[in-house]
Amino acid sequence: MISKALEELFAGSSFAEISLDSKNIYRRLEPPKDPKMGNYAFPLFEAAKILGKNPNEMNRQLTEIENRLARGEKEFSCLTFQAVGGFNNVLIDGVALAQETIHTILNAGNDYGSSKDGQRKNIVIDFSSPNIAKPFGVGHLRSTAIGGSLYRIFRKLGYTPVGINHLGDWGTQFGKMIVAYRRWGDDAALRTNAVRYLYDLYVRFHKEEETDPGLSEEARQAFKAMEDGDSETLALWQKFKDLSMAEFNKVYDMMGVHFDYQTGESFYNDKMEAVIERLMKAGLAEVSEGALVVDLSRFNLPACLLRKADGATLYATRDITGILYRWETFHFEKALYVVGSAQHDHFRQVFKVVELLEEAESLPPSEQISPRLFHVEFGWIKFQDEVMSTRLGNIIFLEEVFAKAIALAREKILEKNPDLKDIDRVARQIGIGAVIFADLSTRKEKDVNFDWSKVLNFEGETGPYLQYTHARLSSLLRHYGNMVKPDIDFRLLHHPEEERVIEFLYRFPMVVVEAASIYDPNVIGAYLLGLASAFNKVYQRKDASGRIDKILSDDEALTAARMALVSSVRTVINEGLSLLGIEAPEEM
RNA sequence: GCCCCCGUAGCUCAGAGGAUAGAGCAGAGGUUUCCUAAACCUUUGGCCGCAGGUUCAACUCCUGCCGGGGGUACCA
Known part of the structure; x- marks a missing residue:
């Protein structure tokens, strides 16, 4: 307007x-x-x-x-x-803007900023995708947090998101796990702390592999046995998978992350052959050095391997198959792969192969998949400037991070608000919110150095700061006790601090759109910090006499006007946090 | 070698052609007879990696260099 x-x-x-x-x-x-x-x-x-x-x-x-x-x-x-x-x-004019914005928010509630722009089109979001039998480390946090948030953002914009956890449940590393388990494994130890135990075995395998090269060959054979359908090997694989999933699901529950499909790499085992044939028919695949590859040298890319010399498939094969399968199943508007930047070239290769296939088969534009594929990449999480690696064994377990953050949140509550009811629940909300926000508060393509003191900081630009502001706003509404009404005198919201808040509120719908268009929830996080800070300045604004100009006062009209603003800010912070996958407690 | 990402305050990061480069943390000082101080205010701190170029205007775009990270055919 x-x-x-x-x-x-x-x-x-x-x-x-x-x-x-x-x-x-x-x-x-x-x-x-x-x-x-x-x-x-x-x-x-x-x-x-x-x-x-x-x-x-x-x-x-x-x-x-x-x-x-x-x-x-x-x-x-x-x-x-x-x-x-x-x-x-x-x-x-501040009055006109205030009226338009606050009316809209009070009417829409948490639907403020929602739209039907997506026309319920499918957006496939491939995220989290941890490897079975490996610990869920802080390295997996980024994909899970960013993907989970994009899921919510696209849903808000009227799309139908399809969340897929493309589990790493197939591949050569299972050969390694199986060999390690057969050599040194112990069923009782496995039952007590499965992922931790498998992790130790995995690290041990890599250590011993250096002095015993025969292990590598043995592992290769074990994986080949899996692909050939050897039932004893597969039973072991299934056991690792079940035990791992049970632990991953605990993390997803804590983060409030939901997947529509948990179809891992193994899901495509019986679908790859047809795809390989299709690629051969299109004249794209060729044998080179014993392996089946698609040559991409004219695009300045390494060749894409479809089949190893021993006949076993690779992850590129499974990803290409996955793309074609998902297209047939969902006819998606877009497919997002929320995967680290280390796989930049991999996705360029895979997307290019799909593009070449379309060209070779002369598909009409409406059937072309490659323009709809996006690699939403992000930087490494490092620790003390070292890349965390499962092989090196310097992983920090995400559960451990959550546990520490929750314990600290609990401590703070006992110190600041010991009478709070449901302390355990609120401590979880704050602890997990702090960890998620710390991760989302860096632009995604940057490497982030995992820093305990940063993750366990609840002051300044943090999740708890936003939650605290939300609790304050909620508290005001409780104290006010009356219904917040939109028919107020908007001229009473004339202080620069209030105008600034209104400008923020007005921008929220555009911020959501912006986050979706660059696939980065960080946009929303940064916005919320600005909004919360702007509101806190209203809250602690001093009048000419140096006293805090309180929101709740004897002046009914003034209080009603300010409470309309309070309610609007509360709604937007609540909804914004929810888009990031962070809960907003009423009290803390 | 080739390809991609990143170099901004002591630290962690915003800004992506426009007015004086912004936050938070850390450091210094202040604010509460309490609408939750997990907050707010004041203050210290900058050759925006370096060198050219394009432009009325460059932290922002282009080229080269330096530094860090990643990828580069049978791992994912």
Whole structure:
């Protein structure tokens, strides 16, 4: 609504002369550095240069026209234009903005920012995807947290997300596990702490492999036996898988993560042959050095291996098969692979093979899959500047991280709010929220150094800070006791601190869209920190006498107006946290 | 060698053509007769890796270099 008015104004002005249409202008609008200068600024330097005019002079003339147009027949306008140097600034009337925004939020509740843009189209999100028989380390946190959040974000935007946990439950490493277990394994030890025990075996295997190269060959044979359907080997594999899943599911429950399908790599075992044949028929596959490959050298990529010299398949084979299967099953609008950047080339290869297949089969555009495939990559989690590696054995278990964070949260509650009911539940919400937020608070492509002191910090830019702000807002609503109503006097929300909060609230729907478009929940996290901080400044704002200007006061109209704002902020923080997969306690 | 990502305050990170480069943590000082101080205010701290180029305007775009990380055919 406001943007439309802006477009009309600019288009109606002398900009027509230099063929800047309204859309063009709108794209160039930017928020001024100092919010006092207005809500939007339009830089005139470029236009002035084309016209050969002085930007300052031109700006003055333009502003005059704009303000006359804005006022029109009416006595006042909610838009005011100002010339500041070469920047044409627009001030939006705070009262109009407050009314529009708060009305919308109070009506919509947690649906504020939701849309039907997705038209229920399927978005396949492949995330988490841990390897069976390996510990769920903090390294898996990123994929799980980012993927889980994208799931919620796309659902909010009207898509039908399809969450798939592409478990690493097939491949050569199982040959290793099986050999290790047969040599050194003990069933009783396995039963007591399965993943930990398998992990120790795995580390031991790699250590002994260095001095005993025969182990590698033995492992290869064991995996081949699995692929050939050897029942005794498969029974062992199934046991590892069941025990691992039981532990992974504990983590998913804690994080509130949901999958629609837990179809791992083994799911594609009986589907790969047809795909390989299809690729051969298309003339893409060739034998090289005994292996079956798709040559990609003209794309400056290494060849994509479909089958090893011994006939066994590789993960690329399974991923290609997975893509084709998912396409047939879901006819997705997009398929996102939330996987670390170490697999950048792998996905380029796999996507390229799919693209080549489409070309070879001359599929119509509506049947083309490759433009819909996206690798949502993220950086490593390192520890003390070292890559964490299952093989090296320097993994930090995610459960351990959660346990420590929850214990600390509990400690803080006992110190600050010992009478709180349901302390265990709230401690879990805070502890897990802290860990998830710490992970989502870095732009995803950066490597992050796992730092206990950062994860276990509940102050500043953290999950608990947001939760605390939410608890404060909830507390205000409890104290207020009345229904929050939208028919308030919006002129009473006139302090700069309040206007700043309203601008944040107004932006929320755009922030959700932005997060979805770059596949990064961090956008929402950063936004929430800004909103919470803005609100806390309202909360602790001091009046002229140096006293805190309280939200709840004897002035009924003023209190009602402020509580409408409080309720709106609470709704947006609550919903924003929920999009990140973080719970928002009412009290803490 | 080739390809990809990252270099911004002591630390962790925002900013991705525009006005004086921002937060948090850590350091210094302050705010509570309590609407939850897990907060708020003040303050110290910057050749935005280096060098060129494009532009009215570059932390932002282009080229080269340096530093870190990753990938580079039978692991995932």
